[in-house]
Amino acid sequence: MGNPVLAIGDKRYSSWSLRPWLALRMAGVAFDEHPIRLRQPDTLERILAVSPSGKVPALRLPDGTVVWDSLAICEWAAEQDGALLPNHPATRAVCRSVSAEMHAGFPRLRQEMSMDLLRDEALPEIPEDVAAEIVRIQAIWSDCRARFGQDGPFLFGRFTIADAMWAPVATRFTSYRVPLAPVPAAYVEALWALPDMLAWKADASRE
Ligand SMILES: N[C@@H](CCC(=O)N[C@@H](CS)C(=O)NCC(=O)O)C(=O)O
Missing domain, CATH: 1.20.1050.10 (Glutathione S-transferase Yfyf (Class Pi); Chain A, domain 2)
Incomplete structure (x- = not known):
């Protein structure tokens, strides 16, 4: 099975994306990044393809489960690293x-x-x-x-x-x-x- 994939917005602006990204890195979890540029004509369409809320961040687990909220992803990271x-x-x-x-x-x-x-x-x-x-x-x-x-x-x-x-x-x-x-x-x-x-x-x- 591959790595979890974290969909994130622009690193310059997306504060909600930084939170789980940092938690996953600090937990030592291997993951791939799926960057999505915010404020583009196709932004919503691209986010909806990976996140049911229409917002980033969203983490796709190897079994296909999607976790679509920054705090929930941080909690998931804490379950990987106590x-x-x-x-x-x-x-x-x-x-x-x-x-x-x-x-x-x-x-x-x-x-x-x-x-x-x-x-x-x-x-x-x-x-x-x-x-x-x-x-x-x-x-x-x-x-x-x-x-x-x-x-x-x-x-x-x-x-x-x-x-x-x-x-x-x-x-x-x-x-x-x-x-x-x-x-x-x-x-x-x-x-x-x-x-x-x-x-x-x-x-x-x-x-
Ligand atoms: N409560 C959500 C908030 C996520 C959120 O507001 N994300 C912004 C980017 S930082 C977003 O995706 N906005 C949609 C857009 O810009 O089109 C969380 O904690 O993950």
Whole structure:
């Protein structure tokens, strides 16, 4: 049987694609990429051929099963490599809470600071509701680092699905030059120190 195939959007812009791609890479799962350019006349048709939701990412497993949501793919990756979730059940539940909060929230940040890996420019002004979301994000990161981060530089020490879910937000803070408190700033640096993050960005600049 062949490898799982991950359908993804443009690496420069597709924040939802980066999450499971990073989780699969960190889990050491061998997979093939199926890139689909977004915002083209045939984009929807091409996505619908591989994803019933009409959205990427979607992972096609060797048995033909399709998993079509970023968080569900991260969870699948965690089933292949248990290290992608914390060991303790209560901590695992917190990891899932912060992952789900990211997945379901922060609409204003996503709208005003959409992922653009080649951008390096602050917004003229950060709207108040976006600033409030940034406060919440920094609180989540600082809380996780203080309570669970002893054994490494990530939210739960070693890399977990929570870091995969938050990685595209970290890139926005870099691209939009958002000033951060020391703990969140160090966390962003830790994500950027991952060779897989640099590889994704390098691919983005070649697209
Ligand atoms: N909830 C979905 C969201 C996926 C999503 O919105 N993907 C965007 C790209 S980042 C998409 O496919 N948009 C369709 C299009 O641009 O035509 C997930 O977590 O995977």
